[in-house]
Amino acid sequence: xxxxxxxxxxxxxxxxxxxxxxxxxxxxxxxxxxxxxxxxxxxxxxxxxxxxxxxxxxxxxxxxxxxxxxxxxxxxxxxxxxxxxxxxxxxx
Amino acid sequence: xxxxxxxxxxxxxxxxxxxxxxxxxxxxxxxxxxxxxxxxxxxxxxxxxxxxxxxxxxxxxxxxxxxxxxxxxxxxxxxxxxxxxxxxxxxxxxxxxxxxxxxxxxxxxxxxxxxxxxxxxxxxxxxxxxxxxxxxxxxxxxxxxxxxxxxxxxxxxxxxxxxxxxxxxxxxxxxxxxxxxxxxxxxxxxxxxxxxxxxxxxxxxxxxxxxxxxxxxxxxxxxxxxxxxxxxxxxxxxxxxxxxxxxxxxxxxxxxxxxxxxxxxxxxxxxxxxxxxxxxxxxxxxxxxxxxxxxxxxxxxxxxxxxxxxxxxxxxxxxxxxxxxxxxxxxxxxxxxxxxxxxxxxxxxxxxxxxxxxxxxxxxxxxxxxxx
Numbered sequence: 001x002x003x004x005x006x007x008x009x010x011x012x013x014x015x016x017x018x019x020x021x022x023x024x025x026x027x028x029x030x031x032x033x034x035x036x037x038x039x040x041x042x043x044x045x046x047x048x049x050x051x052x053x054x055x056x057x058x059x060x061x062x063x064x065x066x067x068x069x070x071x072x073x074x075x076x077x078x079x080x081x082x083x084x085x086x087x088x089x090x091x092x
Numbered sequence: 093x094x095x096x097x098x099x100x101x102x103x104x105x106x107x108x109x110x111x112x113x114x115x116x117x118x119x120x121x122x123x124x125x126x127x128x129x130x131x132x133x134x135x136x137x138x139x140x141x142x143x144x145x146x147x148x149x150x151x152x153x154x155x156x157x158x159x160x161x162x163x164x165x166x167x168x169x170x171x172x173x174x175x176x177x178x179x180x181x182x183x184x185x186x187x188x189x190x191x192x193x194x195x196x197x198x199x200x201x202x203x204x205x206x207x208x209x210x211x212x213x214x215x216x217x218x219x220x221x222x223x224x225x226x227x228x229x230x231x232x233x234x235x236x237x238x239x240x241x242x243x244x245x246x247x248x249x250x251x252x253x254x255x256x257x258x259x260x261x262x263x264x265x266x267x268x269x270x271x272x273x274x275x276x277x278x279x280x281x282x283x284x285x286x287x288x289x290x291x292x293x294x295x296x297x298x299x300x301x302x303x304x305x306x307x308x309x310x311x312x313x314x315x316x317x318x319x320x321x322x323x324x325x326x327x328x329x330x331x332x333x334x335x336x337x338x339x340x341x342x343x344x345x346x347x348x349x350x351x352x353x354x355x356x357x358x359x360x361x362x363x364x365x366x367x368x369x370x371x372x373x374x375x376x377x378x379x380x381x382x383x384x385x386x387x388x389x390x391x392x393x394x395x396x397x398x399x400x401x402x403x404x405x406x407x408x409x410x411x412x413x414x415x416x417x418x419x420x421x422x423x424x425x426x427x428x429x430x431x432x433x434x435x436x437x438x439x440x441x442x443x444x445x446x447x448x449x450x451x452x453x454x455x456x457x458x459x460x461x462x463x464x
Contacts, residue, residue: 028377028417029227048411049386052378 021059022082024068028056030079037071045071059085093162093304099260100273101253105130105209105246105345106319111253118163121241127195127239128218129156131172132209135218135319136368136459140277141247143289145176148251149183153197155250158257160195163243167196171214174201174246204459206320206372210418211244212236213374224374225418238391246346248277251447265351267278268294272336276344280305282351282455283312290381294344299331302351313354314434316456318345320365321423323430324358327351350456352364356406357449358435359442361456362428363388363395368458369424379415383408384424391428397445406432 024044033051044056058091060068060082072080097112118125122174129152133141145152156168172180177199184197203223207213212226215236236242245253252274256264265273272294281287285306292301298315302308312327322345333339335349352358370384387408394400409428412421432439441448 025226028379028415031378034379048379048383049408050378050382052382052415054411054415 021085022065022068023057023059023085024055025073026053026055027079027081030077032077032079034076036076037072040071040074041067044068047086052067071089095261096162096253096256099252099256099264100271101249101256101264102272103246104248104252104276104347105211106321106343108343108345111245111249111303114233114245115159115162118241118243119233121234123239123241125163125241125243127156127160127163127165127168127238128214128242128244129153129168129170129247129250130209130211130214130244131176132214132217133173133346134202134204134206134209135346135348136206137281137350137457138279138319140279140289142173144248144251144277145172148178149176149180149256150187151251152247153180153183153187153193154247154257155245155247155252155254156197157193157195158253159243159245159250163241165195165243167198169237170197170199170220170247171202171216172199174204177201177289197274206369207418207420212418214244215242220430224376225416225420227417227431232277238367238387269334269336269338271338276335278335278347278349280349280351281457283353284351285307285309295334295336295339295353297331298333298335299338301335301349302331308351309353311354311357312351314352314358316348316352316427318343319348319423320456321345321419321427322348323426324352324362324374324434325430326434334434352455353451355449355451356455357395357438357447358431359391359438359450360395360447360449360452362431362435363391364427364454364458365456366391366424369420369427371394373420374418377416377421379412380421383412383421387412387424387428394439394442395447397442397447398418402443 035047035051037053038045038047045053048054101111102108131145132139160168177351180199187193200218203217205223210225213224216226217223219237232242268274275291275293277291279289314327315330317326323342337343367388370388373380373384375381390400390405409425415423
């Protein structure tokens with residue numbers, strides 16, 4: 001569920017090729033507004049008036065991919081993950 | 093299955109998702125599937141699912157059996173409002189006595205809350221007694237009730253499915269428009285002669301639909317269409333349009349139509365609705381749990397002619413959209429945004445401290461209890 005980091009790249013080598021652009025997704029129920037993600041990745045994540053993340057839904061630009069993976073790993077509630085950008089879901 | 097796809101049937105629970113697609117999504121999953129007939133009807137103004145189950149429980153059960161056959165499920169769980177539990181139980185006894193079903197049926201009384209009717213909330217209720225939505229993924233079609241592939245269909249959708257299985261897609265398409273075939277159960281309330289549930293052909297002019305419900309009892313200013321998660325439409329343009337998603341430019345949702353008389357205050361009604369919907373949040377997701385009460389506070393200020401932060405209100409409305417595990421905040425945002433447009437003149441009056449309504453009596457029904 002929390003795909004990130006070099007390990008999963010090696011386990012799934014196709015990921016190394018940027019044919020599958022990714023975006024950031026969040027489990028809104030798990031998220032309780034700690035706000036670390038917005039500190040790690042302010043370019044794509046800001047907080048609303050109650051401290052909950054508002055996440056840019058575009059494809060993550062290459063130069064921010066490492067930061068996005070950091071945001072996923074640092075979330076204390078494990079509420080963030082990266083998903084293929086062409087897959088739509090109810091969570092943003 | 094081909095017949096269902098050709099019929100063009102879409103879900104009647106609110107989202108209008110193509111039924112054939114939903115069935116296929118479950119069919120393709122490994123593992124024994126399960127069917128849930130959703131008659132929760134958490135929307136306090138809607139009565140159509142109850143009306144259907146009270147009058148034609150066997151049609152819904154037939155539809156559930158058809159769906160169970162199509163997705164190779166042995167079991168179908170019928171979740172119904174407490175008002176019609178007895179009727180459904182009796183219908184099932186009749187079927188057991190007649191030994192007509194391959195499907196194993198079970199009836200569950202629905203939780204009486206607004207969000208309890210959302211598909212994952214229904215699964216959560218049946219599985220754990222928790223009538224609140226669950227996080228996705230996984231999708232219910234992949235892992236729903238007891239981790240099995242799960243098909244959740246509204247009871248009206250299943251009734252239509254039963255008829256299509258019996259009479260075919262061509263017959264089904266004799267009613268409605270080519271894009272939106274069939275008929276629809278609508279609950280019509282407000283300034284109307286005989287409020288209640290009607291079956292109408294999709295594409296019927298809205299004015300005609302209101303005539304069928306006994307006609308308007310006086311001049312109206314707006315219609316709330318779809319549900320409490322629907323949209324306000326100005327009366328003058330909507331009355332001449334066909335009752336279809338295409339004709340009105342909005343989804344028909346769960347088929348609710350409320351006629352708001354000119355004597356009422358659209359701002360006050362919307363504020364009351366916003367408070368009700370804020371209280372009905374499951375409280376699981378921050379943007380909904382904190383955003384909706386804040387929005388309701390501002391709308392109440394506006395309704396009472398007190399100073400209101402309109403710019404902040406509008407920003408909050410746009411920020412909560414798409415930020416819940418279910419679409420509850422999206423629906424609230426959509427409904428309020430439409431209200432601010434349709435009742436724009438009254439909003440301006442309220443910003444100045446005035447209300448032009450000559451009648452403060454409530455039009456939109458909201459249940460009593462903690463959320464009144």
